[in-house]
Amino acid sequence: MSTTPILQFGTSRFLQAHADLFLSEGEDALGRVTVVQSSGDAGRAARLAALAAPDGYEVRIEGIEHGQRVQRSQRVTSVARTLSTATDWDEICRIGAEAQIILSNTSEKGLVPMPSDGADRFDQSMSWPAKLTHLLQARHRQGGAPVQVMPTELIAQNGNALRARVLELANDASFAAWVASDVTFVNSLVDRIVSAPIEPAGAVAEPYALWAIQDCPGLITPVRHPAVKVVPDLGPIERRKLYILNLGHTWMISQWLTKGGADYVRELMAMPSWRAALESLYADEVLPVFAAAGDTLAAGYVTQTLDRFANPFLDHRLSDIAQNHAEKLQRRIGAFLDWGKTLGMQGRQPRLTAALG
The missing domain is CATH 3.40.50.720 (NAD(P)-binding Rossmann-like Domain)
Structure with a gap:
């Protein structure tokens, strides 16, 4: 053979x-x-x-x-x-x-x-x-x-x-x-x-x-x-995945745990208020950090991420994402806030800070 x-x-x-x-x-x-x-x-x-x-x-x-x-x-x-x-x-x-x-x-x-x-x-x-x-x-x-x-x-x-x-x-x-x-x-x-x-x-x-x-x-x-x-370096790609896609999931869970109202990510994304809140979070508190780091591809990745979250064929359970939530908060949102501080963004991310508790 x-x-x-x-x-x-x-x-x-x-x-x-x-x-x-x-x-x-x-x-x-x-x-x-x-x-x-x-x-x-x-x-x-x-x-x-x-x-x-x-x-x-x-x-x-x-x-x-x-x-x-x-x-x-x-x-x-x-x-x-x-x-x-x-x-x-x-x-x-x-x-x-x-x-x-x-x-x-x-x-x-x-x-x-x-x-x-x-x-x-x-x-x-x-x-x-x-x-x-x-x-x-x-x-x-x-x-x-x-x-x-x-x-x-x-x-x-x-x-x-x-x-x-x-x-x-x-x-x-x-x-x-x-x-x-x-x-x-x-x-x-x-x-x-x-x-x-x-x-x-x-x-x-x-x-x-x-x-x-x-x-x-x-x-x-x-x-x-x-x-x-x-x-040349996987670092920027790893940061986009962790601090845009994963961070978005974890922020949604921080809100969903108190508000409820859905079983799947796609259901939240179909609600205008939820989608607008996530889009605003990315625009106001996430993308400025990537811009300060010189990452010109982050905005396009946000657009792709929103499409992925809204996938009408995907049953992505919020309860599954919520597992190990405390650890994910630190690794995804806490670490992102720390990165932002090194880039002079301290105090400019109130919703992420509130989610971290």
């Missing part, structure tokens, strides 16, 4: 409607994908088979785009084959020895260190970083061609974090030196709400999508696509 230039760990509906979709519909794609189920869950055999169906699988895009309601359907045909770490490890290592990119989006559980992580031989119970370490060791033994690792897990500086864990697990000096010199771990930030699965494979997603990739020497860009952005 031939190899593919991209070896992907994770079968999530997020990847189905994100990276795999971009590779299918974009330009100058590096090539097709071998998708690996790293959990070994035999109950997902139907999903594995459907991902690599000859006619692909469906992704439905539903939401608000440029102020207009959109619904469209696309077929994703970028997946060439599927494998499982539980049954196909030797074949995965063979493909991994030749792949140009190793892509991942594993669960939080898959990142938790396991007792078996330090074993000399591969074990299905290992965490994802340990499995990757064994995969890279196999590549090193077979000549050690350079390779790019692209985690998309929602961890700050995810490439750096994964690199540090692999080097921690490396028990051979030659292998560790090769990882340090010839394996490029790329930091990235991904964003798209994928609201529902389509069985046995496929997903429903919002129009908005982002795959921000931090530039680095020798970077291989997987595909040219409007949602794929190569940037």
Whole structure:
């Protein structure tokens, strides 16, 4: 069986409607994908088979785009084959020895260190970083061609974090030196709400999508696509997401907890008074801070955020967003106010200050 230039760990509906979709519909794609189920869950055999169906699988895009309601359907045909770490490890290592990119989006559980992580031989119970370490060791033994690792897990500086864990697990000096010199771990930030699965494979997603990739020497860009952005620094993008989208959610919850009146974000956004209040908050208390920081893209991101909140097809429960509200207030609003103080904005954000309590 031939190899593919991209070896992907994770079968999530997020990847189905994100990276795999971009590779299918974009330009100058590096090539097709071998998708690996790293959990070994035999109950997902139907999903594995459907991902690599000859006619692909469906992704439905539903939401608000440029102020207009959109619904469209696309077929994703970028997946060439599927494998499982539980049954196909030797074949995965063979493909991994030749792949140009190793892509991942594993669960939080898959990142938790396991007792078996330090074993000399591969074990299905290992965490994802340990499995990757064994995969890279196999590549090193077979000549050690350079390779790019692209985690998309929602961890700050995810490439750096994964690199540090692999080097921690490396028990051979030659292998560790090769990882340090010839394996490029790329930091990235991904964003798209994928609201529902389509069985046995496929997903429903919002129009908005982002795959921000931090530039680095020798970077291989997987595909040219409007949602794929190569940037010198992920910091501004992380701040926009945290202090506009996430902050907006948390401010809405601070008001909703006392006023009530709805179950979903879209219901609040359909009420003129709620939408006007949020628009005013962004204009008067949020965007001036970004302007003081020299961020010229924040206003456009606010417009996109309002469209995302108003998505009539998305059942985004306010009660779900309200979980861990006190911690979110500090991380999203408290930290934003602190940032504003460093930029001379102290005292100019009364509604955010009141929400913080």
